[in-house]
Amino acid sequence: MSDAVKANGEPKNYLNDTYGIKSWLLTLDHKRIGIMYLITLTAFFLVGGVFAAFIRLELMTPKGDLFEAETYNKMFTMHGVVMIFFFLIPSIPAVLGNFLIPLQIGARDVAFPKLNLASYYLYALGGMFAIAAILMGGIDTGWTFYTPYSSSYSNSFVSLALVGVFINGFSSILTGVNFMVTIHKMRAPGLTWFRLPLFIWGHYATSLIQVLGTPVVAITLLLVVFERVFNIGIFDPTYGGDPVLFQHMFWFYSHPAVYIMILPGFAVISDVIACFSRKRIFGYSFVAFSSLAIAVLGFLVWGHHMFVSGQSTYASMVFSFITFFVAVPSAVKIFNWSFTLHKGSIKLDSPMLYVMGFIGLFTIGGLTGLFLSTLGTDVHLHDTYFVVAHFHYVMVGGMVMAFLCGLHFWWPKMTGRMYPEGPAKLGVMFVFAGFNLTFLPQFILGYMGMPRRYHAYPEEWQALNIMSTAGATVLGLGFGLTIAYFIWSLFKGEKAPANPFQAKGLEWDIPSPPIAHNFEAIPIVTWEAYPYGPEEAASQSTETATEPAKEDEVV
Amino acid sequence: MSDHAQGAHSLHHLHQFESAEQQYESATLGMWAFIVQEILFFGGLFCAYTVYRNTYIEAFTAGSHHLDIFWGTLNTVVLIASSLTMAMAVRSAQTNSGPGRIIGWLIATIILGCTFLGVKAIEYTGKWHHHLIPNSTFQWNDPAFPTVTLGPAKIFYSFYFVMTGMHALHMIIGVGIMLWMIAKVRRNEISAQYFTPIEISGLYWHFVDIVWIFLFPLLYLIGRHH
Amino acid sequence: MSEHHVVPLKIYFLIFFALMIGTVLTVGAAFVDMGFMNTPVALIIALVKASLVIMFFMHVKYSHKLVGLFAVSGFFWLCIMLALTMQDYYTRGWGEAPPVEFLKEGAFF
Numbered sequence: 076m077s078d079a080v081k082a083n084g085e086p087k088n089y090l091n092d093t094y095g096i097k098s099w100l101l102t103l104d105h106k107r108i109g110i111m112y113l114i115t116l117t118a119f120f121l122v123g124g125v126f127a128a129f130i131r132l133e134l135m136t137p138k139g140d141l142f143e144a145e146t147y148n149k150m151f152t153m154h155g156v157v158m159i160f161f162f163l164i165p166s167i168p169a170v171l172g173n174f175l176i177p178l179q180i181g182a183r184d185v186a187f188p189k190l191n192l193a194s195y196y197l198y199a200l201g202g203m204f205a206i207a208a209i210l211m212g213g214i215d216t217g218w219t220f221y222t223p224y225s226s227s228y229s230n231s232f233v234s235l236a237l238v239g240v241f242i243n244g245f246s247s248i249l250t251g252v253n254f255m256v257t258i259h260k261m262r263a264p265g266l267t268w269f270r271l272p273l274f275i276w277g278h279y280a281t282s283l284i285q286v287l288g289t290p291v292v293a294i295t296l297l298l299v300v301f302e303r304v305f306n307i308g309i310f311d312p313t314y315g316g317d318p319v320l321f322q323h324m325f326w327f328y329s330h331p332a333v334y335i336m337i338l339p340g341f342a343v344i345s346d347v348i349a350c351f352s353r354k355r356i357f358g359y360s361f362v363a364f365s366s367l368a369i370a371v372l373g374f375l376v377w378g379h380h381m382f383v384s385g386q387s388t389y390a391s392m393v394f395s396f397i398t399f400f401v402a403v404p405s406a407v408k409i410f411n412w413s414f415t416l417h418k419g420s421i422k423l424d425s426p427m428l429y430v431m432g433f434i435g436l437f438t439i440g441g442l443t444g445l446f447l448s449t450l451g452t453d454v455h456l457h458d459t460y461f462v463v464a465h466f467h468y469v470m471v472g473g474m475v476m477a478f479l480c481g482l483h484f485w486w487p488k489m490t491g492r493m494y495p496e497g498p499a500k501l502g503v504m505f506v507f508a509g510f511n512l513t514f515l516p517q518f519i520l521g522y523m524g525m526p527r528r529y530h531a532y533p534e535e536w537q538a539l540n541i542m543s544t545a546g547a548t549v550l551g552l553g554f555g556l557t558i559a560y561f562i563w564s565l566f567k568g569e570k571a572p573a574n575p576f577q578a579k580g581l582e583w584d585i586p587s588p589p590i591a592h593n594f595e596a597i598p599i600v601t602w603e604a605y606p607y608g609p610e611e612a613a614s615q616s617t618e619t620a621t622e623p624a625k626e627d628e629v630v
Numbered sequence: 631m632s633d634h635a636q637g638a639h640s641l642h643h644l645h646q647f648e649s650a651e652q653q654y655e656s657a658t659l660g661m662w663a664f665i666v667q668e669i670l671f672f673g674g675l676f677c678a679y680t681v682y683r684n685t686y687i688e689a690f691t692a693g694s695h696h697l698d699i700f701w702g703t704l705n706t707v708v709l710i711a712s713s714l715t716m717a718m719a720v721r722s723a724q725t726n727s728g729p730g731r732i733i734g735w736l737i738a739t740i741i742l743g744c745t746f747l748g749v750k751a752i753e754y755t756g757k758w759h760h761h762l763i764p765n766s767t768f769q770w771n772d773p774a775f776p777t778v779t780l781g782p783a784k785i786f787y788s789f790y791f792v793m794t795g796m797h798a799l800h801m802i803i804g805v806g807i808m809l810w811m812i813a814k815v816r817r818n819e820i821s822a823q824y825f826t827p828i829e830i831s832g833l834y835w836h837f838v839d840i841v842w843i844f845l846f847p848l849l850y851l852i853g854r855h856h
Numbered sequence: 857m858s859e860h861h862v863v864p865l866k867i868y869f870l871i872f873f874a875l876m877i878g879t880v881l882t883v884g885a886a887f888v889d890m891g892f893m894n895t896p897v898a899l900i901i902a903l904v905k906a907s908l909v910i911m912f913f914m915h916v917k918y919s920h921k922l923v924g925l926f927a928v929s930g931f932f933w934l935c936i937m938l939a940l941t942m943q944d945y946y947t948r949g950w951g952e953a954p955p956v957e958f959l960k961e962g963a964f965f
Binding site: 177182183184187188252259291295314315327597 | 648664671682792
Binding site: 654655658659662663665666667669670673674676677680681684685699703706707710711713714716717718721724725829832833836837839840843844846847848851852853854855 | 860862863865868869871872875876879882883886887888889890894895898899901902905906909910912913914915919920922923926927929930931933934937938941942945
């Protein structure tokens with residue numbers, strides 16, 4: 076092991092294995108690619124956040140005095156496009172998934188490392204197109220790019236942004252392909268499907284949606300580009316085209332896409348909650364299969380975005396009916412997490428505080444979703460701030476909280492440094508309080524009928540809007556604080572031990588940060604996931620009676 | 631030990647895999663996952679096509695009558711033949727028939743692929759002369775179908791060009807992959823022990839063939855019995 | 857599956873001829889008036905041809921069942937998209953006001 080220790084005494088790991096900008100930009104190491112995603116994502120998050128800030132500033136006053144209506148259209152469009160396509164969709168899978176899937180399944184890398192790097196560059200390239208569209212003057216169609224406005228009328232840089240989203244879509248697809256094959260074929264000996272951490276199950280379900288859904292939106296957006304550039308006539312009503320068809324094809328992906336955004340969040344929460352309750356997750360197989368159930372059901376409900384779009388009443392009824400079923404696997408997860416807490420030895424470290432926030436906020440977000448899937452109620456609530464609030468409760472209260480949770484939990488593993496616990500707890504409080512102050516008033520505004528995507532509103536709604544803007548400020552401070560202490564910890568943070576949280580899982584058995592090829596020797600797994608109980612921990616240590624699982628055959 | 635990346639392992643599998651077998655299975659499965667996304671990529675077009683074909687059946691019949699069945703059938707035969715030559719290329723790699731044999735089958739595949747693209751170019755040129763390109767220059771006047779108006783006819787030709795265009799693009803990429811495979815065979819990187827690249831290129835090529843198997847009746851053969 | 861199945865030459869040529877016959881059948885069937893059955897027949901022939909290519913040229917018959925599952929899932933999801941989209945189009949106008957003008961063929965030209 077002479078080459079494993081460097082001259083200055085620091086053990087070799089994936090961060091100091093090789094040096095130089097080229098060793099990062101051309102790396103095939105899934106861990107470095109994950110870090111590159113994290114940096115790029117954060118940049119997009121800040122860009123999207125700036126647009127959000129402009130939106131909230133404009134809405135402080137009832138009159139549209141800060142921006143023209145057209146400029147405001149661009150603000151909310153670019154907020155949506157950047158946040159959804161370039162932050163939320165890649166966030167957990169591309170950063171934590173990339174970093175952790177091979178570690179958790181005991182593999183040296185993902186199945187296709189070059190493809191993984193290519194995915195990153197497609198993401199970066201797509202992002203550049205989007206940034207170019209923003210810098211040249213922006214897009215004003217709304218993130219949904221509805222035809223015929225996007226295809227025939229808008230004079231903004233729609234094609235450029237669409238090409239960006241198209242390219243980014245292929246980044247997402249290739250990541251999905253990579254993860255699926257990795258999870259099927261690269262698991263360590265003995266690591267059967269039901270011994271996998273739930274993080275892996277969640278990411279498998281996510282990859283399924285990425286592979287099955289994304290290509291449809293890719294071709295749909297390409298058709299809109301063709302319609303703008305070559306003037307073909309597929310969605311254009313002047314030729315007899317049906318703009319509602321665009322909505323069908325768009326939502327066939329974009330509804331499942333919200334599960335691409337939330338399933339990895341579930342995946343993180345399952346791992347973290349077991350660790351900080353010191354208990355095996357309650358109803359492991361239910362949580363595992365509910366992820367798959369959400370992935371499949373997600374493809375059957377897209378029409379609930381189109382209740383007032385001219386879809387037939389019969390179709391609306393079918394879509395509304397199926398939508399209610401999505402609540403079942405979601406509730407299964409919430410109940411199982413709650414039962415995991417029951418009689419656990421709960422430790423409220425900052426990742427766990429994020430979990431608590433997540434469960435509460437996601438439940439609100441999920442339940443308000445039921446209001447919107449109810450046909451009659453939705454006619455009233457459609458395109459109001461109620462929808463905006465519902466969506467943000469799921470996406471920010473759910474996904475962003477889960478992302479921060481996972482980032483805290485695995486930060487020591489990723490960087491080899493501990494984050495400072497005090498500021499982290501303060502950060503959670505800021506994010507939680509700021510978030511609720513921002514979006515709770517929006518439920519009320521929406522219920523009172525304030526439509527989304529307008530830059531002016533009647534004066535009686537000002538108080539609630541000011542609350543929302545104030546909350547956004549607090550939320551922004553929370554995010555700023557979090558980013559600041561993360562960066563601080565890289566230089567001044569305490570050196571992290573291999574397993575700071577006494578968590579279970581293959582990634583915690585190797586040093587922090589891991590070596591470039593992850594494992595000195597591929598582990599043989601003979602225990603169930605999350606062996607937190609005393610008797611289970613004992614069974615893990617008697618692993619000498621090596622008995623690889625019978626179902627070694629990969630299915 | 632951490633030196634697994636260098637020695638001890640055979641030439642034919644990468645460091646992240648434990649065996650050549652694992653690498654072969656992963657590559658095949660990965661290609662299939664990619665084909666699944668291709669199915670849905672073209673599937674989006676087929677879905678939109680279905681909607682409009684049901685709405686404007688007459689216009690689709692009329693548009694279809696302006697496509698040449700001879701060229702369409704010829705291209706179907708050419709493409710199926712190219713699938714056979716591709717399968718033969720994979721088989722010669724599997725059975726260690728020597729680089730000459732593999733390259734021969736690959737070149738046959740490329741020639742057939744280029745024939746297909748050539749025929750497509752002839753057809754496209756014909757449409758250009760008849761003002762049937764679905765952009766602002768599109769014109770429609772067919773006395774045989776007096777009730778069909780310009781709009782729906784243009785929709786049919788939008789589908790014709792986008793679907794066959796996307797298919798042709800996949801063919802061009804496929805020809806590029808075949809050239810790359812020839813280079814690999816010449817560098818002696820393909821053998822009966824390691825023919826994964828050629829096998830998964832074959833999967834891709836066959837998939838492109840399958841798309842055409844559906845496109846041909848759906849575009850060329852609508853309402854021909856009238 | 858430590859050794860890969862080598863498909864006998866005979867099978868490859870058999871499949872090739874079957875595909876050729878399928879092509880002839882498709883073209884032939886298109887010129888026979890079968891009423892509403894023309895499109896289904898064309899699609900069934902195409903499906904059979906596609907299955908032959910998938911099973912034999914693409915070796916699914918000789919591969920791990922997981923590969924077959926992947927192949928089927930692609931087509932299955934396509935069916936989901938078609939079914940749920942078409943259930944809207946087929947039921948438009950059921951007990952509703954007539955469709956808007958532009959959905960009628962030729963309203964503009």
